[in-house]
Amino acid sequence: MSVFDLDIINAFTDTLGNAKNIVVIGHKNIDGDSLGASLAVSKFFKRKNIQTKVIVPNQVPLFFNWVDDFNDILIYEKSPWTAVDYITDADVIFMIDFSDFSRIDDLADSVEVSKALKIVIDHHREPKEIADFMFVDTNSSSAAELVYDFLKIIDNSNINKDVAEYIYMGIASDTGNFMYDSVTSKTFATVSELLSHDINKSKIVSGLFNNFPISRLKFIGYLLHKKLTFVEKYQTAYITISLKEKEQYGYKSGDLENLVNMPLSLAEVKFSILFTENDDGVHLSLRSKGNFDVSNIARVFFNGGGHKNAAGGRTSVLISQIPDFLDKNIDEIFRVGNK
Numbered sequence: 001m002s003v004f005d006l007d008i009i010n011a012f013t014d015t016l017g018n019a020k021n022i023v024v025i026g027h028k029n030i031d032g033d034s035l036g037a038s039l040a041v042s043k044f045f046k047r048k049n050i051q052t053k054v055i056v057p058n059q060v061p062l063f064f065n066w067v068d069d070f071n072d073i074l075i076y077e078k079s080p081w082t083a084v085d086y087i088t089d090a091d092v093i094f095m096i097d098f099s100d101f102s103r104i105d106d107l108a109d110s111v112e113v114s115k116a117l118k119i120v121i122d123h124h125r126e127p128k129e130i131a132d133f134m135f136v137d138t139n140s141s142s143a144a145e146l147v148y149d150f151l152k153i154i155d156n157s158n159i160n161k162d163v164a165e166y167i168y169m170g171i172a173s174d175t176g177n178f179m180y181d182s183v184t185s186k187t188f189a190t191v192s193e194l195l196s197h198d199i200n201k202s203k204i205v206s207g208l209f210n211n212f213p214i215s216r217l218k219f220i221g222y223l224l225h226k227k228l229t230f231v232e233k234y235q236t237a238y239i240t241i242s243l244k245e246k247e248q249y250g251y252k253s254g255d256l257e258n259l260v261n262m263p264l265s266l267a268e269v270k271f272s273i274l275f276t277e278n279d280d281g282v283h284l285s286l287r288s289k290g291n292f293d294v295s296n297i298a299r300v301f302f303n304g305g306g307h308k309n310a311a312g313g314r315t316s317v318l319i320s321q322i323p324d325f326l327d328k329n330i331d332e333i334f335r336v337g338n339k
Protein backbone atom coordinates (compact mmCIF):
# COMPACT_ATOMS: atom_id res chain seq x y z
CA MET A 1 0.00 0.00 0.00
CA SER A 2 1.39 3.40 -1.02
CA VAL A 3 2.12 6.03 1.62
CA PHE A 4 0.89 8.64 -0.86
CA ASP A 5 -2.81 8.97 -0.17
CA LEU A 6 -4.40 10.79 -3.11
CA ASP A 7 -6.87 12.65 -0.90
CA ILE A 8 -4.01 13.98 1.22
CA ILE A 9 -1.97 15.01 -1.82
CA ASN A 10 -5.00 16.70 -3.37
CA ALA A 11 -5.27 18.78 -0.21
CA PHE A 12 -2.07 20.64 -1.06
CA THR A 13 -1.87 20.34 -4.86
CA ASP A 14 -3.15 23.90 -5.30
CA THR A 15 -0.46 25.17 -2.94
CA LEU A 16 2.21 23.42 -5.01
CA GLY A 17 0.74 24.74 -8.24
CA ASN A 18 0.61 28.32 -6.98
CA ALA A 19 4.01 28.28 -5.27
CA LYS A 20 6.54 30.88 -6.37
CA ASN A 21 9.45 29.65 -4.26
CA ILE A 22 10.25 26.09 -3.24
CA VAL A 23 13.16 25.02 -1.06
CA VAL A 24 14.41 21.42 -1.02
CA ILE A 25 16.56 20.39 1.95
CA GLY A 26 18.88 17.40 2.14
CA HIS A 27 20.50 16.12 5.32
CA LYS A 28 23.98 16.86 6.65
CA ASN A 29 26.89 14.83 5.28
CA ILE A 30 24.67 14.29 2.29
CA ASP A 31 24.76 10.98 0.46
CA GLY A 32 23.79 10.04 -3.07
CA ASP A 33 20.21 9.20 -2.16
CA SER A 34 19.38 12.49 -0.44
CA LEU A 35 21.28 14.44 -3.10
CA GLY A 36 19.75 12.69 -6.09
CA ALA A 37 16.22 12.80 -4.67
CA SER A 38 16.55 16.48 -3.72
CA LEU A 39 17.84 17.48 -7.14
CA ALA A 40 15.05 15.48 -8.79
CA VAL A 41 12.43 17.45 -6.84
CA SER A 42 14.16 20.72 -7.70
CA LYS A 43 14.46 19.92 -11.40
CA PHE A 44 10.82 18.78 -11.53
CA PHE A 45 9.43 22.05 -10.16
CA LYS A 46 11.85 24.21 -12.16
CA ARG A 47 10.27 22.66 -15.25
CA LYS A 48 7.01 24.16 -13.97
CA ASN A 49 8.69 27.59 -13.84
CA ILE A 50 8.81 27.65 -10.05
CA GLN A 51 11.96 28.99 -8.43
CA THR A 52 13.55 26.18 -6.42
CA LYS A 53 16.72 25.93 -4.37
CA VAL A 54 18.43 22.89 -2.90
CA ILE A 55 20.00 23.67 0.48
CA VAL A 56 22.18 21.35 2.57
CA PRO A 57 23.75 21.93 6.01
CA ASN A 58 27.39 21.32 5.11
CA GLN A 59 29.78 20.71 2.25
CA VAL A 60 28.71 18.25 -0.44
CA PRO A 61 31.48 15.64 -0.91
CA LEU A 62 33.69 16.55 -3.85
CA PHE A 63 33.26 13.15 -5.49
CA PHE A 64 29.79 14.37 -6.49
CA ASN A 65 31.39 17.08 -8.64
CA TRP A 66 30.29 15.23 -11.80
CA VAL A 67 26.66 16.05 -11.00
CA ASP A 68 25.32 18.70 -13.39
CA ASP A 69 23.82 20.92 -10.68
CA PHE A 70 26.65 20.48 -8.17
CA ASN A 71 27.60 24.16 -8.14
CA ASP A 72 24.01 25.34 -7.72
CA ILE A 73 23.56 23.67 -4.32
CA LEU A 74 23.51 26.17 -1.46
CA ILE A 75 25.70 25.22 1.52
CA TYR A 76 24.27 26.61 4.76
CA GLU A 77 27.57 26.62 6.67
CA LYS A 78 29.14 28.75 3.92
CA SER A 79 26.22 31.16 3.33
CA PRO A 80 23.88 30.95 6.33
CA TRP A 81 22.09 34.26 5.75
CA THR A 82 21.44 33.51 2.10
CA ALA A 83 20.01 30.14 3.07
CA VAL A 84 17.77 31.75 5.71
CA ASP A 85 16.51 34.24 3.11
CA TYR A 86 15.52 31.40 0.76
CA ILE A 87 13.74 29.58 3.58
CA THR A 88 11.96 32.73 4.75
CA ASP A 89 10.65 33.37 1.22
CA ALA A 90 9.63 29.77 0.58
CA ASP A 91 6.01 28.80 -0.01
CA VAL A 92 6.87 25.09 0.21
CA ILE A 93 9.75 23.27 1.90
CA PHE A 94 10.59 19.66 1.04
CA MET A 95 12.73 17.69 3.49
CA ILE A 96 14.24 14.71 1.73
CA ASP A 97 15.65 11.53 3.29
CA PHE A 98 15.33 12.63 6.92
CA SER A 99 12.58 13.13 9.48
CA ASP A 100 14.44 14.54 12.45
CA PHE A 101 15.64 18.15 12.72
CA SER A 102 18.88 16.93 14.27
CA ARG A 103 19.86 15.74 10.77
CA ILE A 104 20.17 19.33 9.50
CA ASP A 105 21.94 20.96 12.47
CA ASP A 106 21.54 24.76 12.73
CA LEU A 107 19.55 24.87 9.52
CA ALA A 108 16.65 23.49 11.54
CA ASP A 109 16.06 26.76 13.39
CA SER A 110 14.84 28.67 10.35
CA VAL A 111 12.92 25.68 8.97
CA GLU A 112 11.02 25.18 12.21
CA VAL A 113 9.74 28.77 12.33
CA SER A 114 8.98 28.97 8.61
CA LYS A 115 5.31 29.36 7.70
CA ALA A 116 5.82 27.46 4.46
CA LEU A 117 4.01 24.21 3.73
CA LYS A 118 6.42 21.48 4.87
CA ILE A 119 6.61 18.04 3.31
CA VAL A 120 8.83 15.15 4.42
CA ILE A 121 9.67 12.25 2.08
CA ASP A 122 11.76 9.66 3.90
CA HIS A 123 12.36 5.95 4.44
CA HIS A 124 14.02 5.87 7.88
CA ARG A 125 12.58 4.28 11.00
CA GLU A 126 11.07 6.18 13.93
CA PRO A 127 10.25 9.42 12.11
CA LYS A 128 9.45 12.54 14.09
CA GLU A 129 6.50 14.73 13.17
CA ILE A 130 8.39 17.71 11.77
CA ALA A 131 6.21 18.61 8.78
CA ASP A 132 2.63 19.28 7.74
CA PHE A 133 2.70 16.15 5.61
CA MET A 134 4.86 13.13 6.45
CA PHE A 135 5.36 10.57 3.69
CA VAL A 136 7.50 7.85 5.24
CA ASP A 137 7.88 4.27 4.05
CA THR A 138 10.55 2.25 5.86
CA ASN A 139 10.18 -0.55 3.32
CA SER A 140 11.29 1.61 0.42
CA SER A 141 14.76 1.06 -1.04
CA SER A 142 15.51 4.77 -0.91
CA ALA A 143 14.10 8.24 -0.57
CA ALA A 144 14.60 8.61 -4.32
CA GLU A 145 12.20 5.76 -5.07
CA LEU A 146 9.59 7.44 -2.88
CA VAL A 147 10.20 10.81 -4.53
CA TYR A 148 9.60 9.21 -7.91
CA ASP A 149 6.24 7.84 -6.74
CA PHE A 150 5.32 11.29 -5.43
CA LEU A 151 6.32 13.17 -8.59
CA LYS A 152 4.40 10.72 -10.77
CA ILE A 153 1.24 11.52 -8.83
CA ILE A 154 1.82 15.27 -9.10
CA ASP A 155 2.47 15.23 -12.86
CA ASN A 156 3.91 12.16 -14.55
CA SER A 157 4.27 14.02 -17.84
CA ASN A 158 6.73 16.44 -16.22
CA ILE A 159 9.30 13.72 -15.51
CA ASN A 160 12.02 14.02 -18.13
CA LYS A 161 15.52 12.58 -18.59
CA ASP A 162 17.12 14.98 -16.08
CA VAL A 163 14.62 14.14 -13.34
CA ALA A 164 14.86 10.42 -14.10
CA GLU A 165 18.67 10.47 -13.92
CA TYR A 166 18.61 12.03 -10.47
CA ILE A 167 16.11 9.45 -9.27
CA TYR A 168 18.29 6.65 -10.64
CA MET A 169 21.31 8.18 -8.93
CA GLY A 170 19.52 8.16 -5.57
CA ILE A 171 18.31 4.57 -5.88
CA ALA A 172 21.63 3.21 -7.14
CA SER A 173 23.50 4.99 -4.35
CA ASP A 174 21.34 3.81 -1.46
CA THR A 175 21.12 0.22 -2.67
CA GLY A 176 24.85 -0.23 -3.32
CA ASN A 177 24.06 -0.43 -7.04
CA PHE A 178 21.11 -2.77 -6.36
CA MET A 179 23.05 -5.11 -4.07
CA TYR A 180 21.17 -4.67 -0.77
CA ASP A 181 18.12 -6.53 0.56
CA SER A 182 16.09 -3.31 0.43
CA VAL A 183 15.76 -3.78 -3.34
CA THR A 184 12.35 -5.18 -4.28
CA SER A 185 10.47 -6.04 -7.47
CA LYS A 186 8.94 -2.56 -7.24
CA THR A 187 12.42 -1.04 -7.23
CA PHE A 188 13.26 -2.80 -10.48
CA ALA A 189 9.90 -1.78 -11.95
CA THR A 190 10.76 1.82 -11.08
CA VAL A 191 14.20 1.49 -12.69
CA SER A 192 12.59 0.05 -15.82
CA GLU A 193 10.47 3.17 -16.10
CA LEU A 194 13.50 5.40 -15.53
CA LEU A 195 15.43 3.62 -18.29
CA SER A 196 12.62 4.47 -20.71
CA HIS A 197 13.82 8.08 -20.49
CA ASP A 198 17.12 7.04 -22.10
CA ILE A 199 19.14 7.97 -19.02
CA ASN A 200 22.92 7.66 -19.00
CA LYS A 201 23.20 5.00 -16.31
CA SER A 202 26.88 4.32 -17.05
CA LYS A 203 27.75 7.94 -16.26
CA ILE A 204 25.78 7.75 -13.01
CA VAL A 205 27.27 4.47 -11.81
CA SER A 206 30.79 5.55 -12.72
CA GLY A 207 30.28 8.85 -10.91
CA LEU A 208 28.98 7.16 -7.79
CA PHE A 209 31.47 4.31 -7.51
CA ASN A 210 34.52 5.11 -9.68
CA ASN A 211 35.28 8.76 -9.03
CA PHE A 212 37.79 8.91 -6.18
CA PRO A 213 41.33 10.40 -5.99
CA ILE A 214 44.44 8.26 -5.44
CA SER A 215 44.91 9.75 -1.95
CA ARG A 216 41.60 8.17 -0.97
CA LEU A 217 42.69 4.75 -2.27
CA LYS A 218 45.90 4.94 -0.24
CA PHE A 219 43.97 5.95 2.87
CA ILE A 220 41.52 3.06 2.45
CA GLY A 221 44.43 0.69 1.88
CA TYR A 222 46.07 1.83 5.12
CA LEU A 223 42.83 1.46 7.08
CA LEU A 224 42.10 -2.03 5.77
CA HIS A 225 45.68 -3.19 6.35
CA LYS A 226 46.42 -1.57 9.70
CA LYS A 227 43.12 -0.70 11.38
CA LEU A 228 40.71 -3.52 10.55
CA THR A 229 39.99 -5.74 13.55
CA PHE A 230 38.10 -9.01 13.17
CA VAL A 231 36.29 -10.48 16.21
CA GLU A 232 35.80 -14.04 14.97
CA LYS A 233 33.46 -15.23 17.74
CA TYR A 234 30.94 -12.52 16.91
CA GLN A 235 31.44 -12.40 13.13
CA THR A 236 32.23 -8.71 13.62
CA ALA A 237 34.75 -6.39 11.99
CA TYR A 238 35.47 -2.83 13.00
CA ILE A 239 37.74 0.03 11.99
CA THR A 240 38.72 3.07 14.06
CA ILE A 241 39.93 6.30 12.47
CA SER A 242 41.49 9.16 14.43
CA LEU A 243 41.68 12.83 13.54
CA LYS A 244 45.45 12.47 13.30
CA GLU A 245 45.13 9.71 10.70
CA LYS A 246 42.64 11.75 8.68
CA GLU A 247 45.04 14.69 8.69
CA GLN A 248 47.98 12.47 7.75
CA TYR A 249 46.22 11.22 4.61
CA GLY A 250 44.70 14.56 3.62
CA TYR A 251 41.14 13.41 4.33
CA LYS A 252 38.34 15.08 2.37
CA SER A 253 34.60 14.74 2.85
CA GLY A 254 33.42 11.56 1.14
CA ASP A 255 36.74 9.71 1.31
CA LEU A 256 35.24 7.10 3.65
CA GLU A 257 32.24 6.41 1.43
CA ASN A 258 31.45 2.66 1.35
CA LEU A 259 34.38 1.73 3.62
CA VAL A 260 32.05 0.32 6.27
CA ASN A 261 30.62 -2.10 3.70
CA MET A 262 33.97 -3.55 2.66
CA PRO A 263 34.39 -5.99 5.58
CA LEU A 264 30.99 -7.49 4.68
CA SER A 265 32.61 -8.91 1.53
CA LEU A 266 34.22 -11.48 3.86
CA ALA A 267 32.24 -14.69 4.29
CA GLU A 268 32.99 -14.72 8.02
CA VAL A 269 31.66 -11.20 8.70
CA LYS A 270 28.02 -10.28 9.18
CA PHE A 271 28.44 -7.09 11.24
CA SER A 272 30.71 -4.16 10.39
CA ILE A 273 31.35 -0.94 12.33
CA LEU A 274 33.27 2.17 11.31
CA PHE A 275 34.27 4.54 14.13
CA THR A 276 35.41 7.96 12.94
CA GLU A 277 36.79 10.70 15.17
CA ASN A 278 35.54 14.17 14.19
CA ASP A 279 35.94 17.57 15.79
CA ASP A 280 32.63 17.08 17.64
CA GLY A 281 33.27 13.51 18.83
CA VAL A 282 33.21 9.95 17.53
CA HIS A 283 30.64 9.10 14.88
CA LEU A 284 29.96 5.61 13.65
CA SER A 285 28.38 3.73 10.78
CA LEU A 286 27.00 0.22 11.16
CA ARG A 287 26.23 -2.32 8.44
CA SER A 288 25.11 -5.94 8.49
CA LYS A 289 24.03 -8.94 6.47
CA GLY A 290 20.79 -10.86 6.73
CA ASN A 291 18.55 -10.54 9.76
CA PHE A 292 21.07 -8.85 12.05
CA ASP A 293 19.44 -5.52 13.03
CA VAL A 294 21.99 -2.74 13.43
CA SER A 295 19.27 -0.11 13.90
CA ASN A 296 18.54 -1.66 17.31
CA ILE A 297 22.23 -1.46 18.19
CA ALA A 298 22.47 2.16 17.05
CA ARG A 299 19.44 3.12 19.12
CA VAL A 300 20.42 1.27 22.32
CA PHE A 301 24.17 1.95 22.40
CA PHE A 302 25.00 4.84 20.12
CA ASN A 303 22.26 7.50 20.25
CA GLY A 304 21.32 6.77 16.66
CA GLY A 305 19.11 4.74 14.40
CA GLY A 306 18.51 3.81 10.78
CA HIS A 307 17.56 0.66 8.90
CA LYS A 308 17.92 -3.02 9.76
CA ASN A 309 21.11 -3.41 7.74
CA ALA A 310 22.39 0.19 7.75
CA ALA A 311 22.46 2.61 10.66
CA GLY A 312 24.51 5.34 12.28
CA GLY A 313 25.14 7.01 15.60
CA ARG A 314 27.71 8.61 17.88
CA THR A 315 29.44 7.90 21.15
CA SER A 316 31.23 9.77 23.92
CA VAL A 317 33.82 6.99 24.14
CA LEU A 318 37.25 8.23 23.04
CA ILE A 319 38.52 6.78 19.77
CA SER A 320 41.53 5.27 21.60
CA GLN A 321 39.18 3.47 24.00
CA ILE A 322 36.90 1.90 21.39
CA PRO A 323 38.66 -1.52 21.45
CA ASP A 324 38.23 -1.77 25.25
CA PHE A 325 34.62 -0.61 24.99
CA LEU A 326 33.81 -3.28 22.42
CA ASP A 327 35.66 -5.96 24.35
CA LYS A 328 33.46 -5.26 27.38
CA ASN A 329 30.15 -4.81 25.52
CA ILE A 330 30.29 -6.93 22.37
CA ASP A 331 28.27 -9.77 23.88
CA GLU A 332 25.37 -7.47 24.74
CA ILE A 333 25.68 -5.55 21.48
CA PHE A 334 25.46 -8.78 19.53
CA ARG A 335 22.44 -9.90 21.56
CA VAL A 336 20.59 -6.67 20.76
CA GLY A 337 21.36 -7.06 17.05
CA ASN A 338 19.92 -10.57 17.04
CA LYS A 339 16.61 -9.55 18.66
